[in-house]
Amino acid sequence: MTTERKWSVGILTMIAxxxxxxxxxxxxxSFATNWVKTILPASWxxxxxxxxxxxxxxxxxxINSLIVGAAAVVVAMVIFLPVIFYINVFDERLKAKVRYxxxxxxxxxxxxxxxxxxQIYGNLPIPKLIFLILIIxxxxxxxxxxxxxxxxxxxxxxxxxxxARMLGERPVSAFVHVILPNIKTGVFVAMLxxxxxxxxxxxxxxxxxxxxxxxxxxxMYRLMKANGNANSVLTVCYFGLLILVAIILMKLSGKDVxxxx
Amino acid sequence: xxxxxxxxxxxxxxxxxxxxxxxVTMLLTSFHLDGDGQFTFANYTTIFTQAYYRQxxxxxxxxxxxxxxxxxxxxxxxxxxxxxLSAKAQAAALTLFNIATSFAGIxxxxxxxxxxxxxxxxxxxxxxxxxxxxxxxIYSLGALILAYVFFEVPLGILFLYPPFREISRxxxxxxxxxxxxxxxxxxxxxxxxxxxxxxxxxxxLFANAMGTYETxxxxxxxxxxxxxxxxxxxxxxxxxxxxxxxxALSTVFVLSIVVLVTIGNWLTKRKRTLQTVAVATKxxxxxxxxxxxxxPVLMRGMKSK
Numbered sequence: 001m002t003t004e005r006k007w008s009v010g011i012l013t014m015i016a017x018x019x020x021x022x023x024x025x026x027x028x029x030s031f032a033t034n035w036v037k038t039i040l041p042a043s044w045x046x047x048x049x050x051x052x053x054x055x056x057x058x059x060x061x062x063i064n065s066l067i068v069g070a071a072a073v074v075v076a077m078v079i080f081l082p083v084i085f086y087i088n089v090f091d092e093r094l095k096a097k098v099r100y101x102x103x104x105x106x107x108x109x110x111x112x113x114x115x116x117x118x119q120i121y122g123n124l125p126i127p128k129l130i131f132l133i134l135i136i137x138x139x140x141x142x143x144x145x146x147x148x149x150x151x152x153x154x155x156x157x158x159x160x161x162x163x164a165r166m167l168g169e170r171p172v173s174a175f176v177h178v179i180l181p182n183i184k185t186g187v188f189v190a191m192l193x194x195x196x197x198x199x200x201x202x203x204x205x206x207x208x209x210x211x212x213x214x215x216x217x218x219x220m221y222r223l224m225k226a227n228g229n230a231n232s233v234l235t236v237c238y239f240g241l242l243i244l245v246a247i248i249l250m251k252l253s254g255k256d257v258x259x260x261x
Numbered sequence: 262x263x264x265x266x267x268x269x270x271x272x273x274x275x276x277x278x279x280x281x282x283x284x285v286t287m288l289l290t291s292f293h294l295d296g297d298g299q300f301t302f303a304n305y306t307t308i309f310t311q312a313y314y315r316q317x318x319x320x321x322x323x324x325x326x327x328x329x330x331x332x333x334x335x336x337x338x339x340x341x342x343x344x345x346l347s348a349k350a351q352a353a354a355l356t357l358f359n360i361a362t363s364f365a366g367i368x369x370x371x372x373x374x375x376x377x378x379x380x381x382x383x384x385x386x387x388x389x390x391x392x393x394x395x396x397x398x399i400y401s402l403g404a405l406i407l408a409y410v411f412f413e414v415p416l417g418i419l420f421l422y423p424p425f426r427e428i429s430r431x432x433x434x435x436x437x438x439x440x441x442x443x444x445x446x447x448x449x450x451x452x453x454x455x456x457x458x459x460x461x462x463x464x465x466l467f468a469n470a471m472g473t474y475e476t477x478x479x480x481x482x483x484x485x486x487x488x489x490x491x492x493x494x495x496x497x498x499x500x501x502x503x504x505x506x507x508x509a510l511s512t513v514f515v516l517s518i519v520v521l522v523t524i525g526n527w528l529t530k531r532k533r534t535l536q537t538v539a540v541a542t543k544x545x546x547x548x549x550x551x552x553x554x555x556x557p558v559l560m561r562g563m564k565s566k
Contacts, residue, residue: 008342012354015339016415019361022372022411025382029375036380037388079275080353082268107518108280109472110487112511115496116283119290119504131279138279152367171264177507202475204368207496221479232375235368246360253352 023239042097048229058234061219066216068133068199068205075137076194081187082142085127085179088152102142110139110203117208129210135208136198142191151186185252196245200238262444284515291509304509313496314510317486324402324471324487328409332466333459335410336417340425343418355422370479371409374399379494393475400481408476413466422467457529488514 029047052058088094113135121131124145159180164174182186202217211218215236223231292300308314343354376382376396381395397404426452436446474489483494495507518550 009341011338012346015335016357019411019415021365022369022376023364025376026372029382035382035385037385039386039389046551053447063338075275079271083272083427085392086265086268103465104280104520106468106472107515107522108284109489109494111472111474112287112514113280115504115507116285116287116290116491118496119286119508120282134275135279137322138275140274178395193505196521199290200363200366207493217367217475220371224367224371228375231371235371238368242360243365246356249359250353253356 001171026232026235026239030229030236048233048244050236052230052233055230057214057219061214061216064213065199065216068129068136069195070199071133072137072140072198073191073194075133076140076144077191079137080147080190082175084145084148085152085157085175086150089157098145102145103140105139110201111207113139116203119203121208122220129213132205132209132213133198137194138199140194140197143197144190147190147193148186151183155182155184162164189249189252192245192248196242197239211225225234283302287511289509291512293507295503303504305513307506308509308513313486314491317488317491318513320485321471321487321489324406324409325467326411326475327469328406329463329466331406332413332417332470333463335414335461336462339414339418340421343422344425344428348363358415358418362412362415362419364415365412365473366475367479369408369411370476373404373411373480374385377404386443400484405477405480405485407472408480409470412476413470416469417462419468420462421455424455427460428454436480456556459530460525464521468521471514471518 023152029035029043031044031046032089033043033045035045037040060110083098087098096220117131121128160178160182162176164178165171169177201215202221205213206214206221214222216234220231220234220238221233282481294301294303297393308318308403341353346354349548372380377399378384378396379398381396381399387394387396404441411466416455432450436450437443441449472489473487474493476488477485478493481490483490492507492514495501495510
């Protein structure tokens with residue numbers, strides 16, 4: 001190994017180690033009966049896991065978050081996918097403009113947006129959950145867009161689409177049968193990231209819905225104040241979900257490289 | 262064109278309803294007092310004259326600048342290190358850092374408390390080792406900045422990796438052959454090329470830290486006043502709820518980020534013009550889009566900060 005290689009591996013190990021340290025501590029903590037003055041916990045237990053899994057609040061919060069995440073994916077697929085296809089394949093100039101939406105999450109973070117949301121939609125007779133899903137979908141646009149940014153470069157999608165149209169396919173059917181199968185990896189990544197955004201949302205859900213709709217993160221905050229041991233299990237579950245997403249993405253990115261070459 | 266309208270109407274309606282309309286409402290509300298329809302600048306006067314709000318702006322700026330700078334330095338090292346790995350390892354590392362940007366907010370705050378808190382793991386391990394050293398308080402300002410660094414570093418790496426990857430190894434060999442040493446190469450060749458990306462990344466990291474609510478709220482509640490924390494407490498429906506004031510603070514926030522991004526774009530545009538003259542190297546096409554350049558392929562949308 002060259003010195004340069006050694007340095008780079010060393011630096012990355014340190015950064016990854018720093019990031020992983022709290023996760024590791026939480027993981028071990030979740031199996032500890034108590035951990036006060038020892039290098040490792042004095043005794044181990046699955047008690048906290050049992051306690052959490054049998055708690056109905058845990059199930060409710062997980063289902064609530066799943067609903068938000070899944071609904072955001074559906075709305076994003078219906079509304080974003082045609083737009084992204086169109087600007088990538090038919091209108092490059094418009095694409096340059098849409099890119100400016102990418103700074104949106106930084107210029108308008110959730111805590112800022114929620115001040116206006118509460119004002120307009122706070123007292124409408126329509127269920128706020130519907131607005132929440134739409135808002136989360138809108139906020140996941142950058143992630144959705146970026147996942148599909150490169151997939152349209154590999155083939156002549158314009159030609160494919162137009163040929164399918166000439167053969168008598170209707171636009172939607174041409175898109176679903178001819179285009180979609182060729183971009184399915186990118187679409188899946190986009191869906192996955194939108195789902196994670198929806199599943200993990202906290203600020204807007206909490207303030208806009210006034211805590212009435214308990215999602216995974218809101219439950220986590222409540223449990224954090226009440227029972228550290230149980231919450232360590234919940235946090236481990238959340239990390240588990242993130243790691244699962246990471247593994248899927250890694251498998252897919254390998255596939256992309258092969259398909260692209 | 263009919264198809265175009267069909268495709269774009271739902272998109273524009275969605276963005277209008279969820280982003281544009283709330284922002285217009287926020288702006289309009291900021292010019293009224295709570296429960297009063299009269300036009301007034303009173304909310305803005307309050308923000309800029311009362312010590313409590315000035316302190317919050319100062320806190321936000323201070324924490325964000327320090328967190329962004331530390332994040333940038335570590336991210337530069339990390340992004341450089343990734344470019345030295347094999348192609349497969351590069352892809353894996355990027356995916357990990359991409360997911361690590363989600364490691365923020367309540368789970369991060371909680372696991373930091375588990376690690377560094379008074380009854381935390383670090384103190385337990387220290388006591389187990391017979392050491393009298395205590396972990397620093399997780400509620401101190403330094404520890405808060407550490408918490409920010411946890412999500413700033415992965416974000417910075419995702420922004421810096423694409424431009425760093427474009428730095429060709431041939432340039433180094435060429436400059437070394439022409440008698441330049443390593444330091445000359447870094448300062449006179451690499452730095453001018455990546456400087457616009459460094460500025461952009463610093464701005465993004467700063468803006469990201471400025472908007473951080475969830476991590477801060479989970480760690481300190483409403484104890485340390487920052488702009489997002491005050492907005493949150495004004496929105497909470499508690500006794501001191503004041504939506505117009507929160508709207509005014511939010512407007513100040515959005516405007517300052519927009520100004521910052523514009524200045525950043527202007528700065529990096531100038532730098533790039535100069536640099537095109539100075540370095541007769543083919544610039545990668547993707548660098549034309551300025552602030553959005555390094556935008557990572559798998560960038561997360563709204564992170565729960």
